[in-house]
Amino acid sequence: MKENVLTVRDISVGYGKKIVVSGLDLEVRSGEILTIIGPNGAGKSTVLKSIASQLPLLGGAVSINGTDIAEMSLNETAKTISVCFTERITAEKMTCEDIVSTGRYPYTGKFGILSADDRKIVREAMELTGVTSIADTDIRRISDGQRQTVMLARAIAQQPEVLILDEPTSFLDINNKLKLLGLLKELARSRNIAVIQTLHELDLAQRFSDKILCIKDHKSDRTGTPEEIFSGDYISLLYGIENGTFNSMFGTAEAKPSDGEPQVFVIGGGGSGIPIYRRLQRQGIPFAAGVIHENDVEYAAAKSLAAVLITEKAFEPISDESFEKALAIMKKCREVICCTEHFGTMNMKNKELLNEYSRFKKEQ
Helix, strand or coil: CCCEEEEEEEEEEEECCEEEEEEEEEEEECCCEEEEECCCCCCHHHHHHHHCCCCCCCEEEEEECCEEHHHCCHHHHHHHEEEECCCCCCCCCCEHHHHHHHHHHHHHCCCCCCCHHHHHHHHHHHHHHCCHHHCCCEHHHCCHHHHHHHHHHHHHHCCCCEEEEECCCCCCCHHHHHHHHHHHHHHHHHHCCEEEEECCCHHHHHHHCCEEEEEECCEEEEEECHHHHCCCCHHHHHHCCCCEEEECCCCEEEECCCCCCCCEEEECCCCCCHHHHHHHHHCCCCEEEEEEECCCCCHHHHHHHCCEEEEECCCCCCCHHHHHHHHHHHCCCCEEEECCCCCCCCCHHHHHHHHHHHHHHHHC
């Protein structure tokens, strides 16, 4: 069992005398990634800055390897904790390599002269993050996403025991989001770095975290594994979601269904209906969907987006009752869209639904 590197006990954080978050406790082990989530304005960034000693604590204590951080010198703290925040860099006439090199300053002495070993560590950090190609480029001449990656390289060059990042994926495209979070995971495991970060992308928090801290109403609301946090309707309650729904299984959000009586009936299954559900919702067309098994991959999307949903129990053939209910609703719709060509034992009655509707239309 790995030991706790960072321990936070009953801290209160804020600005001046104004407390933003109070009574916060947490522990992070080496090699572990802890992600902080919560609504806008909950105080996530304030917590990070206070743990990193960029803001004074208003109460409680933070310790590194059992030593109160308040008793550590600035240089000792810099050798232990590295931070990567999203604020813009205003450095004049500094290349990307110059910025990464500042990560070695806690080790160079007061003159800031890098040794051969320091320069090797800088190059390795740049290679690891993929920014060697812009090493000689002025930091002001690169994109926000590149700047974010350069700052990560700087943090890695610092060789910390604790790495703190505030929304590290905020300026990155999806490919680079995955690349960065994968890199953090590898760093945590291979170098036993304790990573603490905030993320707005809940699907990524769910997939790349070992532990999640949820902040709401100026306090810690819940701490646990992704499996514990992303279960039931907790995320919807945490964020107070009213304008749609959240699928905890996949970490995705869906819009609200269109109001009104269903105009279209969608026969889907196996994920085939999801694109149609979303297209109809975007067009403001209320629709019915069915018959969908409760364990079907598209069940959550159908439940969120359909004005009416006809379901069947998992692993059971579609019952006569569900069939008749779906048929009655289908006959009131102006159009039927069938998204699948394949029907098996469990959903054969959906094929019968389609055939029955065809006969009904011919008789009209």
